[in-house]
Amino acid sequence: MRRKLKLSLDSDVTWKEISPGGVISEAGNAEKFKTGDWRSIRPVWIVEKCTQCMLCFPVCPDSSIPVDAEGKRTEFDFDHCKGCGVCAQVCPFDAIEMTEN
Amino acid sequence: MAKRDRLSGNEAVAVAMRQINPDVVAAFPITPSTEVPQYFASFVADGKVDTEFIPVESEHSAMSACIGAQAAGARTITATSANGLALMWEMLYIAASSRLPVTLAAVNRALSGPININNDHSDTMGARDSGWIQLYGENNQEAYDNLIQAVKIGEHPDVMLPVMDCYDGFITSHAVENIELLEDDEVKAFVGEYNPDFYLNDRENPISVGPLDSVSHYFEHKRLQAEAMKNAKKVILEVAAEFEKLTGRKYGLFEEYMMEDAEIAIVVINSTAGTAKEVVKSLRAKGVKAGLIKIRVYRPFPVDEIVKALKKVKALAVLDKCDSFNAAGGPLFTDVTSALYGRADGIKVINYIYGLGGRDVKTDDIEKVYERLADIAKTGSVGEIYNYFGVRE
């Protein structure tokens, strides 16, 4: 009988439950890896200045600028934003400022 | 029905591989293991196996190909020696930590330098902490039997670790001795089908193998890997019991030779045990209570069992065919003494490094070790702990 591999990549998984050899059995699991705690500086979205030009979201290496159903950007996903500052560099309207985390 | 034959250790191992009929063999030739893939390649050419044989360009590639194949769901075997094993080093750890039960016939040879093609144990001893199970065998029969058992041990769901079948270069690999072989269908039934819980070629249940493992999960994976090595001890004994039912040949974690009432004993690995048993026999004829332990399973190390076996011994010599260059003693010595520490403290233990680079081991040498042990047992005075025999002083 083959055993079913239990996916166990949650941050509180114990050694007894973790998948042997680090095998990953589920797609899209990068989301479970909360890279937000790597951040030392954080982007601040200045909504009044934002024109919704949508230049920022494609450059984010961590897909941390969510876009809603109407095609508008929303608040940063701070669980995954690493604070790289690329979005702030790209924004033509100074609508993103980097500050201390 | 067993068949009697006369084979060298390498031939015997190649025959075992033919009978196992693995999905993949990837190997690169190096003395004294070359004959294993050489004989096996002829089985492939003659259509005697269904194996995909990959003649790679180096041992690093051999082990990499084995890892890829085993991850894909293929039962995989390779063979190497000395510097070939050293070139596999990086991949040895990856096979073990990825929990891929590759089987490796490790034909023991001195690790360069200076360059030497003869037997000692410096190659596999260096890989003792790579996460591989290590089985050692005294002769062609044990090399054959261990290879068949290795496949079943490594693939057990509670283990999932790669296994080395270690035996002495030339002494065992090239010397032709009598052997009892199993029938092909008996081996086939014994090892069964390789049916891993998850593998890359399983289209219904896709997986990724070998991902980056950061601070948040690496430690848990290593802890689980350590548990697999603990589980291996039980599985090795279960597989041995099943093998005994089939063949009548009994295997344990180590062999105890005249140990019941032994007062002086040596612990030794591989072919030297044969020489040493002759010495024990002649000492016993003279009334000396001598005994011997031959390690079969070095990883996992049988700590509790060896303490139990040695408890009544007064003086003990651990023989290492490999030096550790730690200015304190060989690897087997270190493992035996740390097993005894706190569990059987009264025993006087000394270490001998011997046979490096294929230096011949004679019964006279072993007799002198027992003489010294008898003296230690009598006087209680140990003297030098870290010794050599067979080197010109």
Ligand code: SF4
């Ligand atoms: S700072 Fe970097 S990671 Fe964070 S939202 Fe901007 S581009 Fe993405």
Ligand code: SF4
């Ligand atoms: S680039 Fe600046 S202005 Fe454009 S959507 Fe992003 S934050 Fe708004």
